[in-house]
Amino acid sequence: MIKLYxxxxxxxxxxxxxxxxxxxxxxxxxxxxxxxxxxxxxxxxMGKIPCVEVDEGYLSETTAILGFLxxxxxxxxxxxxxxxxxxxxxxxxxxxxLYIAIESSxxxxxxxxxxxxxxxxxxxxxxVVTKGVAAFNRLASCSxxxxxEELTIADFYTxxxxxxxAPIAKKVWDWNFIDDVDGLRDWLRLMSQRPLVKLVDxxxxxxxxxxxxxx
Ligand SMILES: N[C@@H](CCC(=O)N[C@@H](CS)C(=O)NCC(=O)O)C(=O)O
Numbered sequence: 001m002i003k004l005y006x007x008x009x010x011x012x013x014x015x016x017x018x019x020x021x022x023x024x025x026x027x028x029x030x031x032x033x034x035x036x037x038x039x040x041x042x043x044x045x046m047g048k049i050p051c052v053e054v055d056e057g058y059l060s061e062t063t064a065i066l067g068f069l070x071x072x073x074x075x076x077x078x079x080x081x082x083x084x085x086x087x088x089x090x091x092x093x094x095x096x097x098l099y100i101a102i103e104s105s106x107x108x109x110x111x112x113x114x115x116x117x118x119x120x121x122x123x124x125x126x127x128v129v130t131k132g133v134a135a136f137n138r139l140a141s142c143s144x145x146x147x148x149e150e151l152t153i154a155d156f157y158t159x160x161x162x163x164x165x166a167p168i169a170k171k172v173w174d175w176n177f178i179d180d181v182d183g184l185r186d187w188l189r190l191m192s193q194r195p196l197v198k199l200v201d202x203x204x205x206x207x208x209x210x211x212x213x214x215x
Contacts, residue, residue, distance in 0.1 A: 002052055003030050004030065005031075009204065010050065011163055012050055012062045012160070016065055024073065025073070034049050042058065043060065048061075051065070062157070063097070078152050088139070095139060096162075101161040107172050111167060111171040112167075112168075117172065125172075142186065
């Protein structure tokens with residue numbers, strides 16, 4: 001059986017778990033925090049969560065994990081099948097990852113964990129995220145899903161990245177970037193109403209509340 005390593009606090013873990021549930025995988029969850037020592041580096045060479053253990057070996061990096069899992073159950077497709085559309089899906093995911101998620105996460109300590117704001121970082125990140133959101137607005141159709149009629153990996157990936165990036169932008173720059181993307185609020189509502197997304201969101205909210213109570 002596939003093993004999913006990580007913690008429900010992680011939004012990357014949450015998107016992987018939701019995807020596995022939506023695809024109908026049978027899997028076991030194994031709690032682990034990010035770790036930068038052996039033996040975990042054997043599983044996840046950057047020490048990050050999540051990672052999975054499948055028959056063929058260990059796999060880390062969420063987009064790689066989702067891509068592999070998608071190929072295991074092709075009869076419930078969550079990837080664009082036609083080559084160019086598949087590349088457009090990858091383009092959208094890259095924009096979210098590189099210019100919105102990773103950049104805004106540099107301010108996570110301030111937004112969520114009471115650390116002081118590093119104004120220099122905030123000033124550096126804002127123009128990148130601004131361009132990222134504008135690019136996302138060009139690429140995403142939100143009618144009703146990000147790439148149109150079909151639900152794809154991009155929907156799960158973006159939903160969880162934005163659940164973290166949007167509150168960061170609000171706290172740091174008082175900027176509600178969700179309102180800058182046509183149809184995004186309706187898409188967020190649509191995604192959040194999926195029963196399996198609700199389930200994983202509730203688990204993550206509870207785990208985050210528990211962690212914050214300990215700080
Ligand atoms: N690029 C990685 C990012 C995963 C990631 O950043 N996970 C966080 C938890 S949400 C983590 O492990 N943080 C510890 C670290 O960055 O060393 C992926 O796509 O899986």
